[in-house]
Amino acid sequence: MDASPTVAEAIAAEIVRAGVARVFGFPGGGGNLDLMDAFGAAGVEFVLARSEGSAALMGCAHAELTGRPAVVVVGSGPGLASVVNGVANAHLDRVPLVVISDRQTDAEAATTGHQLLDQRALLAPVTKWGTTLQSAGAASSMRRALGVASAYPRGPVHLDLPRATAGEPARPGPEPELQPGAVTADLDAIATGLGAAERPLLLIGLEAARGVDQRDVVELVRRLRCPVLTTYKAKGVVPESDGAWAGILSGGELERPLLERADALLGVGLDPVELLTKPWPYEAPFYALREAGLGDEYFAPAASAAGALGELAAQLWRALPERTTGTWTRAEIERCRDGVLPALDIRADHLNAGAVVDIVRRHAPDAIVAVDAGAHMLPVTTTWRVERPGRFLISNGLATMGFAVPAAIAAAALDRDAVVVAFTGDGGLAYNLAELETARRLGVRVVVVVFNDSSLSLIRIKLQATGRPGTSLDLAETDFSALARGFGCEGEIARTPQELSDAMARALAREHSTVLDARLSGLEYGPLLKVIRG
Structure with missing residues (x-):
């Protein structure tokens, strides 16, 4: 026995x-x-x-x-x-x-x-x-x-x-009794409210990234003839090459003109933990599809449905009447989607944050991307285009530094044929630098792109906004390329767009991981933050 x-x-x-x-x-x-x-x-x-x-x-x-x-x-x-x-x-x-x-x-x-x-x-x-x-x-x-x-x-x-x-030998015990999640559905009221709206707007959040078929979301967009904003964690739920995708929803200023023109808002899997810490300012009626009934006190929905999100989304688009016209214009959508580009000021004679993202995207447009917290996340989240779910990883609710490299390693271990890029800052990489050895040991390839301006830039901007003097948030210059080689990876320093482009091409040709140490001033972060968040 x-x-x-x-x-x-x-x-x-x-x-x-x-x-x-x-x-x-x-x-x-x-x-x-x-x-x-x-x-x-x-x-x-x-x-x-x-x-x-x-x-x-x-x-x-x-x-x-x-x-x-x-x-x-x-x-x-x-x-x-x-x-x-x-x-x-x-x-x-x-x-x-x-x-x-x-x-x-x-x-x-x-x-x-x-x-x-x-x-x-x-x-x-x-x-x-x-x-x-x-x-x-x-x-x-x-x-x-x-x-x-x-x-x-x-x-x-x-x-x-x-x-x-x-x-010890395992012995039987009582079987767990799991309480099923509450299921509420007021789809008729949601469909009626959206059907009567002339300028509905679709807001996609984190729950939709794992619980909704992309085709159902695209069908919702088609039925409503409306633009779409996605949170950071929902990037790719709607293909960002689709003309209806209007950009990022963060609770900031960049998306405000579009939201203020809407006469009905539909949140699909949108969790208030994803937005900046401020009250919801919009008066248009809000309709919610959620896995769990969270956020009612924040959004105060006119009608909501909670349960299996994929099923709810499919039921809703089938309940919506076909629209023959829409009042949103392409210009309105483009202004919201592309309004950040002037602040990035991508030039060819020096390396800045916008240029870094642009160069990496040209070399690896379908990469799985993991993004760290910090000022560099602003150009990455707004300009990196994602076509399907599961290609963009970010810590949003906690927004912790040190997320990108471990997340990228986990992604590369799941799909060894994929190009995986970790975007991080000099402060964030210092948190989990030793995980470069983990990548080497596991035999996975990750391209780590470090926005190296020798400063805690986002905190420095906030410090300067208060009028306080001081440079205590500046860091000593660190050669992350040399540290990468110490952990068994490759490392290169890039100071110009051409140097970064050449280094990126070499990184993609290798079978092991590379750290691209992109040297920049970080002076563009302040104007960029003002455009996005106000």
Whole structure:
């Protein structure tokens, strides 16, 4: 008679059952080691990151690209504390993430204070649910964790695993009872309101990036004969070569003229966490399709429907009457979409942020792109064109620095034939520079483009706007190309558009990763920020 599986083996079996083939982590010993053995035996790849936070950010990108929950394994004490940033990113970007942390046994905790934290309490504010695993019911708790993480609104959960428990025989426990998400539908009222509008406007948010067929969104646009704004995380839900795509919705000033001219707004998967922190200023009636009923207090919708977003979108376009005319003009759409270009001031005699994006896009127009937080994200998000979902990764709700490189590595590991580009700043790359070794070890190719102006530019602009003097936000010049070579990648410095173009061509010809250290002044960021955000 076969022996009962251990708790670690039972957890691995549930991960396989959920269709998860890759786990990320930075182990700390204890029960983590039992889990790693169990993952290997079950055929689950364990990806060793260089920090817990990077592992969680890799997991976030992996989950967004696969549509399945991601699993991250970390140690106790400092391991758990270091993963908080990545878990907070999953919380605010609505990403299904399961964190399994090592911890002392109760007997150990009673006799020592070494690395002893209330780990459940530490992650509680940024997780949907958490529990301490026991040998009884470990498998059912893992099933519940995967289910809760994937339920609307998606988000992270936390399992604390006492180190002795991981190797104990798993025993049956009560089966989880998952509460189905609330489903409300007022599609008739939404269709009636939109059908009566002369200038409807479609606003696409993060939920649509993973839950809606692009064809259904395009059909909504056709039925409404309206322009479309997408949030950063929804780039590609509508092909950005489509003449109806009017640009980015961020809560800033660039899109305001279009929104003020609309007489009805339809939000599809739009979450208020995606917008700048200010009240919703528009008076046109707002209609909402959402996975979960979040944001009602923010948008105050005239009518809403919550549930499976793809089904709701398909039902809505079928309920809408065919329009024969529309009152939006091509000029209105183009002004919103292209209004940022003059501020970029792309010139051929020196390298600036707009030129960097333009050059990289000419060499790799269909690349999967991961974008870090910082001033450089302004030209990237507004001018990089995306034609389908899953090609643009960004931390938007948390907007954390250090996101781009781990996310790009996760994307490259999923699709080794794709061109993957990480756009980051000199401040952001310093967060997770060691992950270049991870890329080399995994044998994946990522092109890391560093907007290197030796400053925390976005914060410097905000400092200058207050009238405070000082240059404390400037950094010493760093040669990221040399650091890249130290981690087993290639690195090149570019100071002119031609140098960057040549370096980009060489990077794409290599089989391993390259850091392109683009040297620029950053003086264009201030005017660009004013155009986009006001």
